[in-house]
Amino acid sequence: MNDQLKESEHTLILSYRAPVDAAKTTPLAQLARTYCLPTRKEEHWRIPPIVNTPQRPDQQPQKKTITHYNYDADGNLTLCVYPDGSQFTVNYFNADGSDSDCPADPLGFRRFAAEVSYEIPPGDIPTTQIRRIYYHYGALSCHRLSVLPHDTLVLCHKVTYAIYNFPLKAPAADAGRAPAQDTAIKNVRDVPSRVDVKTLEVSYYDEPEATFGSRHGRLKSQRMIYTGEPEKTVVSKDYFWENAPPGTI
Structure with a gap:
């Protein structure tokens, strides 16, 4: 050995x-x-x-x-093609944001992911599956007075996980095909089916007037909603923080 x-x-x-x-x-x-x-x-x-x-x-x-690998002009990874043919792609919000989904980046960079997609090539099942993650962001004020060169932070507050199944077109039926196979072919749809598996909602403590060392900007709660099951399931977590003693920050 x-x-x-x-x-x-x-x-x-x-x-x-x-x-x-x-x-x-x-x-x-x-x-x-x-x-x-x-x-x-x-x-x-x-x-x-x-x-x-x-x-x-x-x-x-x-x-x-x-x-x-492929990147955009800002150096962000946009595409990764793996040896098995699966693909990982990332789309980003522009630096000036996108309406209610993402505020403008305080530093003027294009860096916040809007959509992450992972495409799995056909295997034993003649279906191409694409898993997508959608991101939503919100603005949070910095501490008063902030030592940062900007007065807002951009934090992710919602993530949605979805699965798309794209059935492949089956060949036309022939005389030697079994009846069960003919029925399966007729049921194949070209339109992908989407299943929203789960949604993550995140909130943060918003206390910009508090002193440094406070819980401002820290995680406040996480709420995971599982929608891909027969019955919707919600799992919530709340987070509590103690302020740092004076003079420790």
Whole structure:
């Protein structure tokens, strides 16, 4: 076993959109925000067989996987394609916010996720499944007087988890197909079905006039609503904090 461990290898190769040594000739402030963020990850495993040990039919002495990444101009991850074909995508609110779903970012950045999506490719069941998470944010005033360069904070107050099932189109029925299969094909719909699995609601203590060390901005309650079950279930948690003694902050 010790000999096998010495011979096992794992190689990681990362590819970048810009040369890694670009910082030697270009000031860091002038480089794109995607600088040094990998766009491709290639991994190799080499696991030699153990001496005098029967090998499983599915055992692979060598394995290679490739993962792809994409980013927006601000350096936020927007797409990740995994080796099995599944995809992870992220959409963000603009820096100036979006109506009641997200206030403007106090520092002018585009960084708050609006929607996270994870697409699972078809497996044993001929259905593509997409899991999505929707985020909603609210503004909270900073302490008075705040030492921060802005007077508001942006905090997440609601998260909704949903599942979309996209049935794949089945081939046309033929003479050799069983009646049960024909019925199943006729019931296939092109329109995806959405199931809201659960919703998380979060609240925070809003006491901006309190002194530093108070519970202002800390978590006040969490309310999880499970809607994907036959009967809606609500699980709530409340949080209580003690103010820090004077002189400790």
